[in-house]
Amino acid sequence: MKKNIVLSIVGIIILSLILSSCGKAPTNNTASNNEEGTIANVLNVGATPEPHAGILKIVQPILEKEGVELKIVEFTDYVLPNLALNDKEIDANFFQHAPYMESFVNSHNIKLEAATKVHVEPLGLYSKKLDKIEDLKDGAKIAIPNDPTNGGRALLLLEKYGIIKLDENAGLEATENDIIDNPKNLSFIALDAPQLPVSLGDTDAAIINTNYALEANLNPLNDALILEDEDSPYANILAIRAESANDENIQKLVKALNSPEVKNFINEKYKGAIIPAF
Secondary structure, X not given: OHHHHHHHHHHHHHHHHHHHHHHHHHHHXXXXXXXXXXXXXXXXXXXXXXXXXXXXXXXHHHHHHOOEEXXXXXXXXXXXXXXXXXXXXXXXXXXXXXXXXXXXXXXXXOOEEEEEEEEEOOOEEEXXXXXOHHHOOOOOEEEEEOOHHHHHHHHHHHHHOOXXXXXXXXXXXXXXXXXXXXXXXXXXXXXXXXXXXXXXXXXXXXXXXXXXXXXXXXXXXXXXXXXXXXXXXXXEEEEXXXXXXXXXXXXXXXXXXXXXXXXXXXXXXXXXXXXXXX
């Protein structure tokens, strides 16, 4: 009888120690993990594949040292990344320049803002039929982006090289209706930006955003007939929701995107085809 009582008491003590140990373990492990730099926070950032996702991959180890896990969510168009950001499906996006974002938020009645500038992707005119811009024939067909800002940007590029002339009040979102002089009687085909490289087989030339040109193995410096220069106002930005401006993790991301590591990567990989904006 006494032996059974002793065994019962010993069992209760052992069980209590086990339960006590189980209750304390997570707290001790969490503290230990934090001290060792284990990732404690996650940032989901939307990006188009080239060059944006590539740049973010350079940023990942920088943020990891800061205790932030950067997850890259790839998009292949210019609409869904902003809608996903507005709907809080992602924490930021990196694919667009400020004029495009401003036009998008106005037309969709949402609130986004630029957290920082990162790089300039010069817009260029490409062709599979022409060797130089002087070969552009009368009545040639040129594909341009169909969104207001990049469409206007394309026309401004043509104007800069004297190919067309725009109304002086046209602004950054110029359209075909703003063309007041078209000596070569050019016709324009507005397409979704990802389709522009494909259109080279059916048009005389196409004005293509650098990210899509790179994906199509076009080198802006070698293949473009005309190209924007470093004075372009269309720097690509990190876009965020307004309420995230002071978020600690967003600030770490901003700092990492403007780091020497990113500048060196852009200069070494793209050799002037993409230009750091910081």
